[in-house]
Amino acid sequence: MSAPTVRAATSPSAHVSRRDVHARLHREIEARFAERRPVVERYGPDFAHLWQLTAEHARGGKLVRPLLLVEAHAAMSEATGRSWASEDQVLEIASAVELLHFAFLLHDDVIDGDLHRRGELNLVGALAAEHETGRSPHDARTTPSPEGLHWGQSGAILAGNLLFSQVHLVLARAHVPHEVRARLLDLLDHAITETVAGEHADIALSDRVARPDLETILATALRKTATYSFALPLRLAAVLADAPEAWVERLDTAARHLGLAFQLQDDYLSTFGDAARHGKDPHSDLREGKETAIIAFARLTSAWPRVRACFGDRALLQESAARAVEALRGCGADRFVLGLVAEHREALGTLLADDDAPHALPPRVRTLLGALDAQLVGRES
């Protein structure tokens, strides 16, 4: 650091509730969209509408990633007694992390040909529906015309690009010392490269370019999800709280365990969970032929022929799907994936319990990561 003028930590103290932080983050993300509105409106109503609709679809997330950044920063700067950023600046950077998440989702939905997310029309689907009807309400289950789909997917690519640009600009314009900003940009650079690599590997799996072995599937999940969802917020927070390098290594390890446990738990719930509770299309992973750890395990067993018959069958009937799930249970794929989840949760627990080490994470950070594990991985829907 060229200047040792470390500001006093003005991070949210323990008495600020998670609900308060969530509300402030929500307002901060709204502000990111609102501040661009006058610029966007210069280019006419269609473009302004695209931005408006993007803002609406970006709403309603759990804000897991920006919450993690804000809370980890508060916990770490309390421990270091230092922060390079004011509370408002931390919120602004956290909002950029949520925009990055949403930009990735938008391009993902285009690549996967998805029209829905969380049971409702996503941005692609909403734009496609508007194209058919001229912006009136529309039956969410109607298949759009090729022109409507083109309008929706093109809009989502462009909206994603605008958000992607904003994420970089928020970090590049952050009012922190130059060397700190350089480190934030390096973290963004790394997270984007790794996430794009993970997406590419995921597409290679679904387009049958890559071999769907367990190693490839787990490496893909790590890159596509864990890096930007857990490692990026934690490492940005660490830089802003001037945390020692020993913490950063532990945060990276924790992010890997959290990311894998979260993804594997998600795979488990999608296949074996109660569809009514988790709100997803039941058996959609089977129908789409999604290469998961469950499928990779089943391929190694005598149950595979019965699963393969259903795997990737878009017209799969409920009854056949239920039989395939039974075959997966029969070969132990459910216990296998739950075993992997438990292993990663245990490794995380061991890391978080290690309070004797000279560079152990501060207690509040360990509490935070433990709570996140319980919230994300310990869930049943």
Next chain:
Amino acid sequence: MSAPTVRAATSPSAHVSRRDVHARLHREIEARFAERRPVVERYGPDFAHLWQLTAEHARGGKLVRPLLLVEAHAAMSEATGRSWASEDQVLEIASAVELLHFAFLLHDDVIDGDLHRRGELNLVGALAAEHETGRSPHDARTTPSPEGLHWGQSGAILAGNLLFSQVHLVLARAHVPHEVRARLLDLLDHAITETVAGEHADIALSDRVARPDLETILATALRKTATYSFALPLRLAAVLADAPEAWVERLDTAARHLGLAFQLQDDYLSTFGDAARHGKDPHSDLREGKETAIIAFARLTSAWPRVRACFGDRALLQESAARAVEALRGCGADRFVLGLVAEHREALGTLLADDDAPHALPPRVRTLLGALDAQLVGRES
């Protein structure tokens, strides 16, 4: 500016030929790809191959935009006697402008469903062909399978995102004073928003969401092409050469005239030019139903029914296309568009001839813009 420590201009002097600058820019762009190669290779051969193929497809352009930046910077910093950036830094920023151009082309090709550019397979087409054949040579004219197309388009979206990210990072990391860097980022921000707005308007025209009147078509061309191709390089150069505000206004006006004249001349050549000379698919604009100034004019005339019959007909035969072109000539659409081109070239000429004004552009800048007009707009193929 917080620090008045303006460095001596070490910009390429007049004796450095355009060919030299072109060769150095070419090496600089190669360096942008090469410096990322070790990072990308960490993620396995498929991802490394995507990056390698992207680098190959980014090659071979005329480098109009980065050349304009380097030469305009040299001319302006000669006149101001100042530069905020060394020659190498200017080259680096110029290389980012070329990467931005290529990122836009990649996403454009996905949105337009194009598999070719300059008569050869583009990145989408090349990836799709490899998907079919397992990376062996492939007949460029074969229609790819849906899976191949998906692999190609997904790869181009992701490669575009990596380049898009790099463009921001090059500017955000530029070794120039903070206030100068902030201005560079503002220019990038503006250019990206305006270009994305232009692309969105272009899609609205092709998806029949926007009314294809002349005003909309010209505004779209301005936003989609003129801003990032001409205004962005000129304004980045002006900031780096510490040029006075009065020059910047003139540069913006010149960029608008150049951009429109260039686009209209391109439309003219695509419809009325000698296909054998300009190397494009003859009548592709007609076949694709591309809304151009030519078509907007024809819509207002009695020739329209004869043109409309062919407009957007993907299976259009050579003979029918030739008759439609005759109808367009008959109604004066060729003279109309050439008249618009001439008007914008004249306006540019008047601006460049204005050497009496107190804040006239330096002679070398005027020579440069005049030469660019002759090169881009005065061409016949």
